[in-house]
Amino acid sequence: MTVPTAESQPSRRTRADTARDRVGGTRRAILDVSLELFADQGYGGTSLRHIADRLGITKAAIYHHFKAKEDIARVVVDEAVALFGQIADRLAVAGTDPAGWQRALDQVIDMAIASRQLLLVWDRNEQVFHTLFDDDPDLGPRIAAQGEQTAGLFGNPALSPAERVRLGCAFGAVMGPLMLLSDWYQDLSAAEIRDHIRHAVAALLNPGT
Numbered sequence: 716m717t718v719p720t721a722e723s724q725p726s727r728r729t730r731a732d733t734a735r736d737r738v739g740g741t742r743r744a745i746l747d748v749s750l751e752l753f754a755d756q757g758y759g760g761t762s763l764r765h766i767a768d769r770l771g772i773t774k775a776a777i778y779h780h781f782k783a784k785e786d787i788a789r790v791v792v793d794e795a796v797a798l799f800g801q802i803a804d805r806l807a808v809a810g811t812d813p814a815g816w817q818r819a820l821d822q823v824i825d826m827a828i829a830s831r832q833l834l835l836v837w838d839r840n841e842q843v844f845h846t847l848f849d850d851d852p853d854l855g856p857r858i859a860a861q862g863e864q865t866a867g868l869f870g871n872p873a874l875s876p877a878e879r880v881r882l883g884c885a886f887g888a889v890m891g892p893l894m895l896l897s898d899w900y901q902d903l904s905a906a907e908i909r910d911h912i913r914h915a916v917a918a919l920l921n922p923g924t
Contacts, residue, residue: 742780744770749787753836758788758843785847789854792844795837796857798830803864806886811873813920820885820916827893828909838894885919888912 748769752761763784767774781787805822809815827834837844848854869883889912892900900908 741772741776745777745780746787746790747832750791750832750836753788753791753840754832758784758840788844788847789851791833791836792848792854792858794830795833795844796854796861798826798833799861800857800864801826803861803868806868807864811871811878813878816882816885817917817920820889820920821913823886824889824909824912824916827889828905831893831897831905834890834894835897838897881919881922885916888915888919 745766748766749761752765752769756765761784763774763777766787767777781790802823805819805826806816809819845858848858865886869879869886871879874882892908892912903911
């Protein structure tokens with residue numbers, strides 16, 4: 716008689732992991748659809764009913780993951796602030812080295828493209844998010860500090876005015892099409908916009924080449 720081994724039997728842990736994966740997948744799906752709706756019709760114009768209908772689930776299913784729409788916004792803002800922090804870290808590492816800027820901005824472009832929807836949502840709902848979370852003991856200080864590191868780089872006295880302006884223009888070439896002017900570039904694929912932004916950044920950082 717063959718004795719079943721642990722490998723041949725489905726374990727409780729495996730089933731539990733599968734259940735957690737399913738829960739995590741639903742939570743991520745709710746966040747992704749929320750991002751789409753917050754971008755299209757704004758945070759104020761989006762209800763939990765809209766989110767549930769887009770997903771084909773009930774509002775009760777959303778409540779299993781988020782108690783209120785504000786809790787969804789909290790995760791969105793947390794992800795956005797974390798992204799801005801990562802971008803600032805890349806630029807800070809580059810310091811005053813123009814070649815380092817090119818490498819750092821290449822990384823920033825990839826990060827920004829991967830989070831294109833998140834950046835769009837932040838740009839279109841920033842004031843609402845400030846109203847919701849500026850006084851939050853966790854998110855408030857992080858929101859307030861999210862631009863300080865980058866601003867310090869652009870104002871770095873170790874850089875010449877020409878270098879500071881060139882760096883600011885290069886950074887604007889990344890963020891402009893993905894945030895402030897994003898409506899005009901929705902027809903471009905991620906690969907297309909990545910390629911064009913990289914060429915623009917290279918031209919700005921290396922004007923003589």
